[in-house]
Structure formats: structure tokens, C-alpha cells
Amino acid sequence: MLVxxxxxxxxxxxxxxxxxxxxxxxxxxxAVSVVALVAIGVNPIAAYVEMFLRPFGTVATISNVLVRxxxxxxxxxxxxxxxxxxxxxxxAEGQLLAGAxxxxxxAINVTLPQLLxxxxxLFGSAIAGGLWAFIPAWLRAKWGISEIITTLLFTFxxxxxxxxxxxxxxxxxxxxxxxxxxLPEAAEFPAIPGTRAHVGLLVALLIVVLVYVAxxxxxxxxxxxxxxxxxxxxxxxxxxRYRVYLLTLVAGGAxxxxxGISEIAGNQSRLHASFAPGYGYTAVPIALLGRNGxxxxxxxxxxxxxxxxxxNRVTVAMxxxxxxxxxxxxxxxxxxxxxxxxxxxxxxxxxGRRDDGRSIRGTEVTTDD
Amino acid sequence: MSRKKLTRRNAIRSAGVLxxxxxxxxxxxxxxxxxxxxxxxxxxxxxxxxxxxxxARAHENGRQAMDDSFDWITTEYSDGVPGNxxxxxxxxxxxxxxxxxxxxxTEYQDPMLQVAEEYxxxxxEHCNGFETAENMGRYMGKFYQGWYLCxxxxxxxxxxxxxxxxxxxxxxxxxRQINAFTLGARTVNEDATxxxxxLNGWADPSGARQAVNAIADEGADAIxxxxxxxxxxxxxxxxxxxxxxxxxxxxxxxxxxxxxxQINNWAPFYxxxxxxxxxxEWSSDSLWGGLExxxxxxxxxxxxxxxxxxxxxxxxxxxxxxxERSVWTGTKFEGWSDAELFSDVGSYVExxxxxxxxx
Numbered sequence: 001m002l003v004x005x006x007x008x009x010x011x012x013x014x015x016x017x018x019x020x021x022x023x024x025x026x027x028x029x030x031a032v033s034v035v036a037l038v039a040i041g042v043n044p045i046a047a048y049v050e051m052f053l054r055p056f057g058t059v060a061t062i063s064n065v066l067v068r069x070x071x072x073x074x075x076x077x078x079x080x081x082x083x084x085x086x087x088x089x090x091x092a093e094g095q096l097l098a099g100a101x102x103x104x105x106x107a108i109n110v111t112l113p114q115l116l117x118x119x120x121x122l123f124g125s126a127i128a129g130g131l132w133a134f135i136p137a138w139l140r141a142k143w144g145i146s147e148i149i150t151t152l153l154f155t156f157x158x159x160x161x162x163x164x165x166x167x168x169x170x171x172x173x174x175x176x177x178x179x180x181x182x183l184p185e186a187a188e189f190p191a192i193p194g195t196r197a198h199v200g201l202l203v204a205l206l207i208v209v210l211v212y213v214a215x216x217x218x219x220x221x222x223x224x225x226x227x228x229x230x231x232x233x234x235x236x237x238x239x240x241r242y243r244v245y246l247l248t249l250v251a252g253g254a255x256x257x258x259x260g261i262s263e264i265a266g267n268q269s270r271l272h273a274s275f276a277p278g279y280g281y282t283a284v285p286i287a288l289l290g291r292n293g294x295x296x297x298x299x300x301x302x303x304x305x306x307x308x309x310x311x312n313r314v315t316v317a318m319x320x321x322x323x324x325x326x327x328x329x330x331x332x333x334x335x336x337x338x339x340x341x342x343x344x345x346x347x348x349x350x351x352g353r354r355d356d357g358r359s360i361r362g363t364e365v366t367t368d369d
Numbered sequence: 370m371s372r373k374k375l376t377r378r379n380a381i382r383s384a385g386v387l388x389x390x391x392x393x394x395x396x397x398x399x400x401x402x403x404x405x406x407x408x409x410x411x412x413x414x415x416x417x418x419x420x421x422x423x424x425a426r427a428h429e430n431g432r433q434a435m436d437d438s439f440d441w442i443t444t445e446y447s448d449g450v451p452g453n454x455x456x457x458x459x460x461x462x463x464x465x466x467x468x469x470x471x472x473x474x475t476e477y478q479d480p481m482l483q484v485a486e487e488y489x490x491x492x493x494e495h496c497n498g499f500e501t502a503e504n505m506g507r508y509m510g511k512f513y514q515g516w517y518l519c520x521x522x523x524x525x526x527x528x529x530x531x532x533x534x535x536x537x538x539x540x541x542x543x544x545r546q547i548n549a550f551t552l553g554a555r556t557v558n559e560d561a562t563x564x565x566x567x568l569n570g571w572a573d574p575s576g577a578r579q580a581v582n583a584i585a586d587e588g589a590d591a592i593x594x595x596x597x598x599x600x601x602x603x604x605x606x607x608x609x610x611x612x613x614x615x616x617x618x619x620x621x622x623x624x625x626x627x628x629x630x631q632i633n634n635w636a637p638f639y640x641x642x643x644x645x646x647x648x649x650e651w652s653s654d655s656l657w658g659g660l661e662x663x664x665x666x667x668x669x670x671x672x673x674x675x676x677x678x679x680x681x682x683x684x685x686x687x688x689x690x691x692x693e694r695s696v697w698t699g700t701k702f703e704g705w706s707d708a709e710l711f712s713d714v715g716s717y718v719e720x721x722x723x724x725x726x727x728x
Contacts, residue, residue, distance in 0.1 A: 064457040163569060167540055168727070174712045175499040176541035177475050268453055272476050273538070277451040312454055315447040316461045322418050322449025 008346045017343055025339035029331040036327050042318050050317045051310035063196035067267055069305035071259040072286060073204040075279050076301045077211060078256035079287035085248040086228040091151025092256040093280025094158035095129040099257020100264050101162055102128035104180055104271040107187035114186040121187060121261055129257015130250045137249035141242045166273050178273035189266040200262030212294045224248055285333050409647050412462040413446040414455060416474040423597035427616045428473040431635030438640055452476030456484060463488035469646055492646050501653050508638055511659035513549035514689055515631030515667050517696045518682050519613040520553020522628055523591035524561050525678040526611045532563040533589030535580040535601050537571045539726050541714040543595060549696050550593050551720040563721045564589055574600035581605050599623055618668040627671035634666040657707055661690045
């Protein structure tokens with residue numbers, strides 16, 4: 001018996017598929033994860049309720065999701081924007097670190113009233129993140145050197161600089177631990193009243209709107225989309241690939257830099273050696289899931305935050321090791337990204353013999369010899 | 370004056386803890402656990418995913434010992450919780466009726482302080498930090514003493530008079546341990562010197578392996594590893610160099626040249642603090658316990674370590690426990706207070722090659 005699979009690109013994605021597949025993908029991932037949960041004797045329904053519903057229980061738990069989401073939205077944008085131009089900002093983590101370092105330095109060393117110092121901190125972090133992306137951006141734009149490699153390698157440099165700074169020149173607090181002083185109160189991002197979410201979230205949402213407008217209502221956005229879908233055609237049409245590459249990657253770096261400082265000044269209050277466990281890498285699947293529109297990217301970032309916060313809730317409420325939660329999270333992400341494929345391609349499967357004859361002809365040739 | 374005030378506050382706080390004991394019974398009903406109001410609930414939070422060896426495993430061994438020792442306690446843990454996500458985890462434990470929350474890594478300090486303020490009736494204990502609050506204590510072991518004993522063994526075992534150490538990041542905690550390892554060796558072998566390789570991370574199996582091979586190439590034949598991976602010890606065994614692990618026993622993984630390991634034995638502390646909370650006698654303090662508290666220990670010696678080495682180590686161990694011997698005698702750190710030793714050790718003693726990476 002022969003199974004024949006044909007894959008065709010969809011010209012148009014029916015709306016039930018566009019909206020239904022993410023939900024179906026999550027459901028399918030959770031169904032598969034049941035195996036892991038049952039294997040360690042945990043009631044999967046209770047685990048899923050804890051993971052996906054309980055985080056919406058109170059203002060405090062919703063705050064936790066929003067606090068987690070804030071840097072993810074910003075750094076997600078930092079990957080999303082270059083992705084629109086066809087670039088892979090795999091090293092957003094490094095730009096995030098650069099923003100966190102410079103922002104923390106300004107916060108500790110510049111004394112200004114809160115209304116002034118916070119914009120200065122934000123500005124400094126954005127510049128730092130942007131500069132960290134500039135060299136890979138220029139190398140890509142000018143010489144075509146893969147930004148995937150260079151941004152990633154720049155991350156290692158940033159990580160080593162950060163480690164050096166927090167145990168050396170910027171080390172603070174007693175005990176000689178690799179961390180800085182606490183940020184002064186004026187530099188801490190104020191909380192949104194009634195919640196623990198902070199102004200970083202408002203900044204992130206504002207930028208989401210700005211990016212939406214820029215991408216959909218401006219000539220710049222048109223160029224980025226054009227270069228992203230077909231760079232050669234865009235050049236033919238007289239657009240500067242060089243400028244688009246440079247601008248989107250540097251802007252992406254600036255956004256990642258903002259993510260870094262918003263996590264420090266909004267949540268952690270000081271820069272630790274290990275303050276950002278891979279936000280820059282998490283941003284890649286977030287941008288990938290949301291690449292069809294910036295509001296989708298926002299949803300993806302919120303969903304990832306829910307996955308992280310909810311995952312922690314399960315390990316607390318039940319005897320579930322974090323490795324099992326990692327499996328659930330990874331399956332959800334894997335299914336979501338796979339589902340993207342089905343939105344864009346049509347799959348037709350036919351089962352049965354087909355009189356293709358190619359293989360038969362092949363055997364005939366060998367027997368003739 | 371202030372002392373009086375503190376005691377009164379402590380009394381109030383203790384009353385709060387007793388209240389929480391009652392509450393714990395109620396909230397357990399909703400949590401689905403048993404409903405015995407005498408039960409104490411303790412939660413442990415680890416930064417890394419729980420493996421067979423390492424820092425988190427050492428705490429987990431302590432939790433299990435505590436759980437096995439008392440029938441009036443139920444314990445629970447969460448692993449793989451990074452410092453930036455830990456706040457919600459602490460909140461969840463505190464708000465669901467837990468009486469004690471142990472935060473088992475440095476990075477948890479600031480979030481724990483914030484949550485401790487929100488939940489004054491819950492007792493918090495933070496490992497390896499420098500801040501305390503009325504309902505939040507801190508605890509740590511003088512693990513350099515264990516490394517000193519490892520050093521004594523290494524001084525006996527080395528034939529090349531060259532020791533090695535592969536270490537994570539240059540912070541006082543680690544520099545103390547390198548110094549103590551070297552000083553221990555020099556009590557029995559004046560010519561012993563130590564070669565150090567920094568790896569800039571806590572668990573880096575392939576980097577640790579390369580570093581061990583590099584110092585073995587330079588002649589080191591007794592090698593300590595402060596990395597949370599047995600790979601360094603395995604590499605040392607392959608080079609027929611005696612090796613010393615950290616945090617938990619690595620005897621099963623290290624191979625035949627395993628000498629011993631500096632062990633973090635948290636069980637005595639965990640048991641004591643739980644008893645104190647139960648009896649209303651807990652007060653916030655800063656424990657930096659040495660060999661005499663049993664928090665610091667070393668593993669059983671490997672098969673290739675001769676008996677006379679073992680007995681010399683045992684002698685020196687009891688000398689430290691009795692206060693007859695100090696690790697730092699005759700060094701630039703002699704006479705330093707515990708606070709200084711905890712925060713300010715930033716350079717090598719004589720016998721360690723090179724200098725601490727610039728900072």
C-alpha cells in the first residue's frame with residue numbers, strides 16, 4: 001500500500017483554520033502531555049486548571065502574568081521587526097543584556113527626579129541595545145554576513161561583559177555576590193495602581209501600537225514588508241535593502257534593550273549575574289507565532305507568560321518536577337509552530353496503489369543487467 | 370530598648386506563627402491535603418532542575434531527611450525556578466497555608482524579602498544571602514572548612530606537589546574554597562601549589578572536562594572541582610588524578626580515583642528550624658555554620674585513599690570542631706571576622722598560582 005502526500009501552498013487561509021488551528025494545536029499538545037502527567041501520577045485536568053485558569057484567579061496572579069509578559073512583549077518585538085524584513089535576530093538576548101547593563105548603570109549613577117530619570121534610563125537602554133545590534137546589522141546590510149551567527153556571537157560577548165561587571169566594577173550589596181546595588185527608588189518603574197504590573201507594560205503596549213502603525217500605515221512599513229517578502233524585487237523597485245536591514249535590526253536591538261531594563265527596574269530591582277534566563281531566545285518562537293501581525297505577537301507573548309507562570313503554579317500545587325512542566329511547555333510551542341504550517345499549506349493524503357511505474361522500471365533495468 | 374522591642378515583636382510574630390498553624394489546617398482542606406491542625410507545612414524552592422548531584426540535590430536531601438524525621442511535617446518542593454520567577458512561587462506557598470518557605474539560592478533574596486513583608490505570619494529562610502527580616506532568616510555553611518579537609522587529603526595524595534581546582538565564578542565564596550583547599554594541603558605538604566581554572570559558569574561539563582585535562586597536562590594529580598557536574602571528576606579519573614567533588618557525593622559517577630567531596634549537609638539545619646517554628650521558638654538569625662554544626666561535611670573516602678590519610682583528615686577535622694585549629698592561621702586572613710570572611714575574601718593565599726581574575 002502506498003501513502004501519497006501532496007503539499008500545496010494555500011492561496012487563501014479559510015478563517016476557521018486561521019483562528020481554529022492555534023486552539024486545536026494547544027488542545028492537541030495538552031492531550032499528548034497527558035501521557036507525561038499520568039506517568040508520574042498527576043491528574044492532568046487538575047494540572048491544566050492550575051496552569052491555565054488559576055493564573056486568572058486574582059489581581060495578584062494576573063499581575064504575575066503581566067509582569068512576566070512585559071519583557072517578553074518588548075524583546076518579542078525586537079525579533080519581530082527584523083523578521084518582517086526577512087532577518088533573524090537570534091541574538092536578542094545580547095541586546096537585552098546591553099540594555100540592562102546600561103540602564104542599570106544610569107539608574108545607579110544618575111540622580112534625577114523620577115519623572116526625568118525614567119525616560120533617561122529608557123532612552124539609554126534603547127541606545128545600548130541598538131548599538132549592540134548595529135555591528136551585526138551593518139555586517140548584514142553591507143556585506144551579507146549572516147545576522148543569525150553574528151547576533152548570536154554578540155550575545156556571548158554581552159554575557160561575559162555582564163558577568164565581569166556584576167562581579168567587578170558594578171558589584172554592590174554585601175557578601176561579594178555577583179550582583180549590583182539595589183536601584184534607587186526614583187529609578188524603579190512605578191506600579192500600575194492596584195496591581196504589581198509596572199509602567200514597563202504601558203511602554204510595551206504603546207510600542208506595540210506604534211509598530212502596528214509604522215508597519216501598516218507608513219512608507220517605511222511598506223518597504224520593510226516588501227524587502228521581507230522579496231528583497232531582490234524590492235531592490236529592483238528602487239528600495240534600499242541596506243537601509244531597511246540596518247534600521248530594522250538596530251530598532252529590534254533597541255526594543256530588546258528596553259526589555260532588559262524593564263525587567264530590572266520594573267521587577268528585579270538589581271542586576272544579577274543570571275537575571276534573564278533566556279528571554280531573548282524565548283522571543284524567537286514568540287515572534288514566529290506572531291509574525292502575521294504585531295497584535296498576534298502580543299498575544300503570543302502573553303500566552304508564553306501564562307505558560308511560565310502557570311507552569312510554576314503546577315510545580316507548587318502538585319508534586320510535579322519542573323522537567324515535566326518543561327515537556328508540556330515545549331509540546332505546546334512545538335504544536336503551535338507546526339500548526340502554522342497547516343495554515344499556509346494544504347495537505348492532501350491519498351491512500352492506495354498508484355500506477356507510477358518508476359520503481360518498477362528501476363528494477364527492470366537492474367534485472368536486465 | 371531596641372532589644373526589648375525586638376523580643377516583643379518576636380513574641381507577636383510567634384503568636385502569628387501559631388495562628389498560621391491553625392490556618393494551615395483550614396487551608397489544607399481546600400488544598401486537598403490532610404486536615405490535621407498540628408501539621409506543619411514546609412516548602413523548598415530550588416533554582417535549577419533537580420539532578421542526581423549538585424547544590425539543589427543537597428538541599429533536596431535535607432528536605433527528605435526532614436520529612437522522614439518528623440511525622441508532624443509535610444514538605445513540598447519546586448525546582449527549576451529562576452530568580453525572576455520566584456516571587457509568584459513564594460506567594461503561592463505563603464498564601465496556601467505553608468508555615469515555612471526555604472529559598473535555596475542567592476538570587477531569591479530580594480523577592481523573598483518582598484514576599485516576607487506581605488506575609489508576616491509565614492517564616493522564610495534564605496540560603497546564602499546577606500539580608501534578613503523579622504520573619505526571614507538566612508543560612509549558609511562554612512564550606513571552605515570542608516575544602517580544607519579535602520586539601521589535607523590532596524596534600525598527602527599528590528606526588529607532583531601540584532594540585533588543581535576547576536571553579537565557576539570569582540566570588541568570595543569560591544575564592545575562600547580555593548584558598549582553604551590549598552592551605553589544607555600545605556599543612557602536610559609545604560611545597561604544594563594549586564593551579565586554578567575559572568569556567569565562568571556553574572555547570573559546564575565539557576568546559577570542566579577541558580579544564581581538568583589542561584591542568585593535568587601541567588602536572589596536577591589531585592584535582593578539586595566546584596562545578597555542579599561529575600564530568601570534571603570523571604576526566605580527572607581518566608588522567609589518574611585524585612579528585613574531589615562538591616555539594617553531594619559523586620562517588621558513583623567519579624570513578625576509581627575519587628577521593629572525597631565537600632558535602633552540604635542541610636538536614637540538621639532544616640530539622641532545627643522546623644522544630645523551632647513548631648515550638649514558637651524560631652527567631653530570625655544569620656547562620657554561617659561550620660563543621661561543628663554538621664552542615665559542613667565530607668563524603669566517605671574513595672577506595673584508593675590510604676587509611677593513614679583518612680585518619681589524618683579525621684584528626685584535623687576534630688581539631689577544627691574543637692576550635693584548636695583555624696583554617697586561616699598564618700595567612701593574611703588570620704583574625705578576620707566571619708562578616709569579613711563572608712564578603713571580602715578577594716585574593717589568593719600563598720600557594721595558589723596566578724591571581725584572581727581582575728575585578
